Amino acid sequence: MMSSPSILKPAWTYRPGPDIAFDAPAGLRAAQRMAKQAALTGVAAARAGIREIDVEQVVHTSLYEQGVQGIWTITNVGLGENTRVCFPTQGPGERAAAEQDVLMVDVHPITAEGFWGDCTRCAIVGDYPEATQALRDLERLHYETLALCRPGMPANELFGLSHQRLTQEGFILLDLLGNIGHSLTAGAAYTHGFIDAGNATPMWGAWAIEPFAQRGEVAVKVEDLVWFGREKCEIL
Numbered sequence: 001m002m003s004s005p006s007i008l009k010p011a012w013t014y015r016p017g018p019d020i021a022f023d024a025p026a027g028l029r030a031a032q033r034m035a036k037q038a039a040l041t042g043v044a045a046a047r048a049g050i051r052e053i054d055v056e057q058v059v060h061t062s063l064y065e066q067g068v069q070g071i072w073t074i075t076n077v078g079l080g081e082n083t084r085v086c087f088p089t090q091g092p093g094e095r096a097a098a099e100q101d102v103l104m105v106d107v108h109p110i111t112a113e114g115f116w117g118d119c120t121r122c123a124i125v126g127d128y129p130e131a132t133q134a135l136r137d138l139e140r141l142h143y144e145t146l147a148l149c150r151p152g153m154p155a156n157e158l159f160g161l162s163h164q165r166l167t168q169e170g171f172i173l174l175d176l177l178g179n180i181g182h183s184l185t186a187g188a189a190y191t192h193g194f195i196d197a198g199n200a201t202p203m204w205g206a207w208a209i210e211p212f213a214q215r216g217e218v219a220v221k222v223e224d225l226v227w228f229g230r231e232k233c234e235i236l
Contacts, residue, residue, distance in 0.1 A: 024227035027115035035117030038062040042105035043123035052092035076106035101125035120223035134218040149233040171213035181209040
């Protein structure tokens with residue numbers, strides 16, 4: 001099992017505020033490319049009978065092949081009812097995919113330079129129209145939310161816009177802390193809080209946006225990093 005190294009100081013002097021860098025640090029981009037590749041590799045393994053721990057191994061193999069240094073929190077892998085909880089206390093287990101199922105993979109790599117990535121992807125196992133439509137709709141709402149991002153906007157404003165759309169389309173937010181994401185600074189997460197109803201912190205720098213919701217019996221999640229730069233926002 002990979003673990004977080006004790007001391008890594010990335011070459012990113014984080015300065016939240018309107019004087020933030022115009023563009024994301026190259027190391028952060030590399031970390032997110034690594035996270036995306038590993039998450040996509042994990043969901044590509046989706047098939048009836050595969051276990052959560054098997055998917056975790058696929059993800060970690062992808063990370064090792066990309067030169068990962070460690071992970072800053074566990075790799076979340078969920079199947080079936082385990083897709084309804086995505087939290088550091090619930091690691092992958094022996095649960096196997098059913099003929100109709102949802103696979104969720106949430107990846108958190110640390111690069112050799114000390115940058116952190118964060119990406120979640122889902123895949124549908126078998127012929128499961130309800131889940132396929134739920135995932136398509138959540139992904140659409142997710143990218144609608146990303147398009148609304150603007151430098152320095154309050155976190156609770158983005159939450160309100162996203163939550164309103166989720167509710168309109170029949171989704172119930174599942175996040176145990178009631179948010180759709182969090183800040184991601186140099187070698188740390190959550191420093192500037194969560195994207196929730198009570199956090200008016202201006203959003204500058206990197207934020208992970210990750211709506212996690214259920215409609216009917218289907219739970220799905222998708223996550224990307226956004227750089228809130230001095231003049232524009234960019235999906236990493």
